[in-house]
Amino acid sequence: xxxxxxxxxxxxxxxxxxxxxxxxxxxxxxxxxxxxxxxxxxxxxxxxxxxxxxxxxxxxxxxxxxxxxxxxxxxxxxxxxxxxxxxxxxxxxxxxxxxxxxxxxxxxxxxxxxxxxxxxxxxxxxxxxx
Numbered sequence: 001x002x003x004x005x006x007x008x009x010x011x012x013x014x015x016x017x018x019x020x021x022x023x024x025x026x027x028x029x030x031x032x033x034x035x036x037x038x039x040x041x042x043x044x045x046x047x048x049x050x051x052x053x054x055x056x057x058x059x060x061x062x063x064x065x066x067x068x069x070x071x072x073x074x075x076x077x078x079x080x081x082x083x084x085x086x087x088x089x090x091x092x093x094x095x096x097x098x099x100x101x102x103x104x105x106x107x108x109x110x111x112x113x114x115x116x117x118x119x120x121x122x123x124x125x126x127x128x129x130x
Contacts, residue, residue: 039055040055041053041060041124041126042107042126042128044079044082044083044084044107045075045078045079045082045084045109045124045126046078047062048062048064048071048074048075048122049074050064051063051064051122058125058126058127059123059124059125060123060124060125060126061121061122061123061124062122063119063120063121063122064119064120064122065118065119065120066120067115067120068091068095068096068113068115068120069091069096071111071113071120071122072089072091072096072097072098072111072113075098075100075111075124076089076098076100079098079100079109080100083102083103083107084100084101084102084107084108084109085100085101085102085103086098086099086100087099087100087101091113093115094114094115095112095113095114095115095120095121096112096113097110097111097112097113098110098111099111105129106128106129107126107127107128107129108126108127108128109124109125109126109127110124110125111123111124111125112125
């Protein structure tokens with residue numbers, strides 16, 4: 001408590017910390033990957049043929065000798081068949097990216113491909129609202 005022009009006023013600094021913590025916690029729970037096992041891709045995303053995945057936090061990584069366009073074509077078609085449609089796609093010498101979501105935006109994914117010395121390094125970041 002502190003005094004402001006003769007009136008006792010409760011300090012609100014500590015409650016603000018708890019409010020911030022509660023808000024961040026709520027958002028983290030609402031935006032989980034939706035996968036039963038955080039080391040596995042959600043069922044609506046297929047692993048790329050012949051390339052073992054490595055889970056790193058909320059993303060999945062793999063390497064392939066295939067060019068970026070072939071990887072992006074594979075995922076654009078596979079996701080579309082599962083009701084997750086392309087929102088944006090780009091590419092160039094660096095590799096490329098694909099952003100896709102379902103109609104309700106409850107399932108979203110960002111796929112980034114980095115071209116490096118004749119190989120493609122791929123990062124898949126899925127987000128599924130609970």
